Amino acid sequence: MNRRSLLMLLGIGTGSAAQAVARSRRPANAAPRPRGSLSPELPFRPVPTPLPLPGDGLAAAEQRRHYAQVSLVDRLVVPEGYRADLLAVWGDPLGTGTFGYNNDHLAFLALAPDEALLTVNFEYISARPWAEGLGEARGLALPLEPLRVALADRDGRVDATALKGRDPLLAMVRAVAAAALEDLGIGVAGLRRGAEGRWQRQPGRFDRRITGLSGLEDPAQLLRASGPAAAVFRAPQRLGHDDGLGDRIIGTFANCAGGTTPWGTVLSAEENVQNEVCEEVFADGSSPAPSRLPFRWDGRRLRGLGNPFGLAGNKYGWIVEVDPRRPRRPPVKHTALGRFRHEAVAVKAEAGQPLVVYSGCDRHGGHLYRYVSAGRIEDPGDSSNSALFTQGRLEVARFSPDGRGRWIPLLPGTRLDPQRPSHYRRWGLSQPTLVPHHDRSRPGAIALGSDAEVAEYRERFATLAALYPGEAEARLGAILIDAHLAANAAGATATARPEDTVIDPSTGDLLIAFTAGGGEEKEGRADPAIFSGPAGESSWPHGWVMRLSDASPESGSFGWRMVAVGGAPWEGGLGFANPDNLEVDRSGNVWIVTDRSSRPAPGDPFGNNSCWVLPKAGPARGQALCFATGPMECELTGPCFDDPQHTLFLAVQHPGEVNGTRAAKAGDSQRIPLVDRSGTPFTQERLVPQGSNWPSGVPGRPPRPGIVAIQRAAGGELLS
Structure with missing residues (x-):
């Protein structure tokens, strides 16, 4: 570059x-x-x-x-x-809890000339330093070593849902999992600027902690769900697990990137939820039982934190809206924006236009998404604009090598057009196409390894409606819950881990950080027709920044170009590697x-x-x-x-x-x-x-x- x-x-x-x-x-x-x-x-x-x-x-x-x-x-x-x-x-005090672990996205909100709020995401647990620092940071003495020893002959895993209530192993598992989930989620912290111009922590009435277990003990703290998937959560019958909470949700975790709205709310992106709860879902959008992903602690990895508390996996992987100035208002997971490994939220709010939200799915072979609201904005600063997150159209990007692209709507009538495996052979690559399992009584994906298998799949399932049963809102909700596989089936471009999206205020264009090309055997890989290295390499591990120019919210087309590339200068890069968060x-x-x-x-x-x-x-x-x-x-x-x-x-x-x-x-x-x-x-x-x-x-x-x-x-x- x-x-x-x-x-x-x-x-x-x-x-x-x-x-x-x-x-x-x-x-x-x-x-x-x-x-x-x-x-x-x-x-x-x-x-x-x-x-x-x-x-x-x-x-x-x-x-x-x-x-x-x-x-x-x-x-x-x-x-x-x-x-x-x-x-x-x-470990610092924050609201009714403590400052969480692995802080990520930050959002600054001014209250007065020298007063502000800082909203902070807490993403995940790094097992070794977390275990070593618990005593100093939180004053906790958890049974980490006894639990590791107890799980040694079980390969470090246990399905806590199968343990009896008085089993001492269950008590240890819940103590460790609870401490970890309490260290995740979202925080709101007050700031004050001193006479010398430096910002400092100033605890106040807006300080707040929303954790991975908010609502478990106090139903008033349960999070809400808006949009089509709420109908799936409320369904009286389902193929999979029912947590008994309807459209209410226990907590939020895996909170990675995020964004802000012109009316002063913050959007928090739930990313790698697959480490803590089941990611795959059934055709009706319901989740497999929590037993499918056991709790794990082997001294090196801490996973399956949702298992001991019976968390339903389909309720995680969303965009969560929080109003920092209204601490009594429950956060809302807006399901019309889709469920996937969200990293990045960019909001475009213009008077007279629909609300537009861009987000990326941070996985090898993940996609770039655009949400367009059904209603239009009158005043970008009006807090009632949050209602525009509840009804709209989720679309996914299909890039063409000539610098153009189009948005594919994820709607029941959308025809299937999965990427053909032969597309990758010109680069000497073997890449099956992951699509929703053809046995619709089973959750998850199936890998189509040949063009003939893709053709057979398309003959069996002509549209997304053929893959996802139900009526009206419930059917659309099931598609949105399974957005990544639905996008694969619709023919979206496999991208290179889109980790941030930000609007350039001077042009209105979208800047996108794609962190790394290549792929993983179970996930897929970025399309080398779009994501190639400076010398045409089919796998480029150092990343890119793309500029995308959208025609309009109503248009289905866009233009794109790569404008920066990571890597060593002697290889054609700019000297940094793996661009992640962006700001302008x-x-x-x-x-x-x-x-x-x-x-x-x-x-x-x-x-x-x-x-x-x-x-x-x-x-x-x-x-x-x-x-x-x-x-x-x-x-x-x-x-x-x-x-x-x-x-x-x-x-x-x-x-x-x-x-x-x-x-x-x-x-x-x-x-x-x-x-x-x-x-x-x-x-x-x-x-x-x-x-x-x-x-x-x-x-x-x-x-x-x-x-x-x-x-x-x-x-x-x-x-x-």
Whole structure:
């Protein structure tokens, strides 16, 4: 991907070349000092990265010397002249509970000039650092080791629904599962800005915790369901499990990305629910019994948290709306927006137009979706617009290699057109097509391995109505509950893990972060006709950013183009890898945080997950500038700004995810192959700390996820 394409991402022309960004041989935890070529007009001095970048201001020989030895650090590194203040960490008091684990999406809502609310998602449990930190963070002494021993001869699994009420094993399972689910969900935290301009936690009447078990003990705390799937939840008869709650729901978990509405509510996306409850469903949209996914704890993995509480899997995997200013109002899961592994929510609300919501399904072979409301918006700031989430049309994207595409409605009358396996053979790939099981008395999918099997399937099932029984709202509800497989059957394009969607305010276009191409045997793979590497690679693990231009809410067509690609510069990338969350500031600069595996492949050059800025204007336009790098084995998530954009809020998620608590000086020496700007290969000696102690920095203390507020030390706009 070249500089011209990057400038297209920012919506600007490709004028004269940007001046170089300089670096010097300083430690990896300090920002670079200026060199002669450094322009004083750069918005900030980029944070060092462990691999050579085109804008580092070094000649090829200088790059080989400068990058010959690098040490990664277990801290959050921000540019020179900036400060990062810790706002909250796992275990801090919040409302009637505590600040949860693995904070993700953040949403800032101003209440007054110096008062605000920050809504926070708590996504999942990283088993090792969570277990090591429970005592310090939450003061809990759970029976983790006795439970591990008790489950050792059961392969670490047990179906808690089959245990008797007085069984001591059941008590241990429920204690561990409850503590984990209480650490997930959504939080609302009050903030106050002091005289010096820095935001701090200010507990108040809006503070709130919605957990994975909200409503279990107090029915008044149950979540609500709107839209067609509520009819499935209320059905008097069903093929699968009935939790007895009708259209009420216990809790929310797997809360990953999200979005905000112009009327001040927050949308929280339930993503990887398949780890905790059954994802597959029957033809009528009902869920298999919770026994299908047993509870698991083997000392390394904590899964099946819904099993001990009999949670119905079809009630998870939705978009949840929360009103931070109305703490007594139950959250609502809007089923018209579809059920899948939601990551990303972008809302387009224009007067006189339908409400439009874009979302992605974060899985290999997942899809990009658009929801168009049946009603229209009169005033974008009117809180009654929430009613527009209840009735509308869910559509899924089908991309064409020529840069065009169309939206396929997921309606009963939609004809089936699954992707043919032969499509992948031109790239030497074997890829079956996953569709709803042809035995409609069975839940889940079947893999069609040949074009002949696809043709036979289409002869048997002409439309989505043939796959999903029922009448009117209940039939549509069943389709929406099984949206991923229904989309496969309708012929949606298999994409490359769409992890965020954001509207560019200057153009109205949609920016989409596709985190990684390739695939997984059980899930599928991204279509290489759309998602190929810089040199045409059929599998590209480093990701892309796409710009999608929608004609109108009523139109079924769109245009698209790739505008940025992850990867090493010598392979055609911009220097970052695996773009995840996106944000666009009021000047049009694009902010990206990365989602790389905490277990990178041998020889991986990229280092810790990071935050990048793609400037829209000035001497650095056309470059990707590293703004921050995270602690060890973490992911930086949820970037958002306060109203004057003097503060960037970031979540530090799962520090120490792989190796847990770092002991003093624990580390690993690695040899990393790199390439300088002349194309000459060389080898870097890299010291990589093992585990984390963030944020304390004290060896032996467990890491704790948390939220930081980043500002210029002297105050003022973040980029100036």
